Amino acid sequence: MILPHGVVQTPAFMPVGTAGSVKAVPQHMLEALDAQIILGNTYHLYLRPGHELVRKMGGLHRFMSWPRPILTDSGGFQVFSLNGLRNITEAGVRFRSHLDGSTHFFSPEHSMEVQFALGADIAMAFDECTEYPADYGRARQSLELTLRWAKRSRDHFATLSSQREGAQSLFGIIQGGIYSDLRRESAERLIELDFPGYALGGLSVGEPRALTREIIQATLPLLPKDKPRYVMGVGYPEEIVEYAALGVDMMDCVLPTRAARHGLLFTSGGRLNIKNQRYSEDQSPIDPECSCMVCQRYSRAYLRHLQAAREPLAATLNTLHNLAFYLDTMRSVRDAISTGNLPGLLDRTRARGGQPEAG
């Protein structure tokens, strides 16, 4: 995938950097990890420092000194997660800021304005992330709203693009809850709007994992093969391998970064909670099979100490490892695809998937 700020090899995992930062990890280290694209958030950057300020600073890439591709989420997920602080109408969403309680209005048009100011390589249509559980009628209503918003997003994005030089692209988002026929309808009608890429939204919002997979499996084949297919907000290491094998090109998830800050590390042997007493005198690296800079240098005992002492370095080192693990995982998926060994990789991943703890 060739974007204005560089090439992204797919399938790709995108670290989440909501507020202009992949929490705890500086940009130059992200580059060292070979992260090829990161995600930023419209809602958060709009609130602070403000999209106009970011524009003034030369756009998000320049502002945060990240020369590689960026995708910005539209704020649609906040429609979902700020439940209680927002009110949805046809026109858009009225939010209460989680920072100071002030009221703000987001419409598809406004989201496009903000994303245009931020200047990410890929912008996302403003959608309503359907909650789980949602009954059929509710899922349909949500899907319809998202489609109308998708059209408005596309149209306004086109207007903005025509007024100013811009190589940004805008992806559409499929909703439809857990209903395959609604997903199909959402996909087909979205494709009519002709986006350069398509995303599956509204997944990993509490539904059983088998259902997530089912929806992806059912919906992906409906999407154009020559355009990026993005599943938003997934997943665990085993899941991203599974989904990549199904043909997903892009995924993002806060899990590796958030879990790292909470002491949960992903390894080739399964999950490892570095806070556990059992690691207090363990001189081995997080993951003996991992070649990341953290595993090359630091012991579990030391990392456990940092975590217990709430040293900020714990967040940094843990996040570096988890991201390295995720990015390595995607790299090995890409390698397996190119050498035709994907089935073998899948088997190995499944075999270790159920393992709760690393040795």
Next chain:
RNA sequence: GCACAGGUGGCCGAGCGGUUAAUGGCAGCAGACUGUAAAUCUGCCGCUCCUUGCGAGCUACGGAGGUUCGAAUCCUCCCCUGUGCA
């Protein structure tokens, strides 16, 4: 020596006659985390036993006595700590 103020579970610190194994906080132990309101949240946290239950027994609020149906809470003496005065 005198005068105040205190001595509570690993630590700090509430409670000042009865739903008190004893509020909180910290520390400790474990769990959760999926387009980030998350460096957050949840549970456990005196000991023993079991039919793991708003279960049973035991031990506990400096020490020893006492008052009371009932005391961490009231009284007496003793020990210790802090501050002030000698």
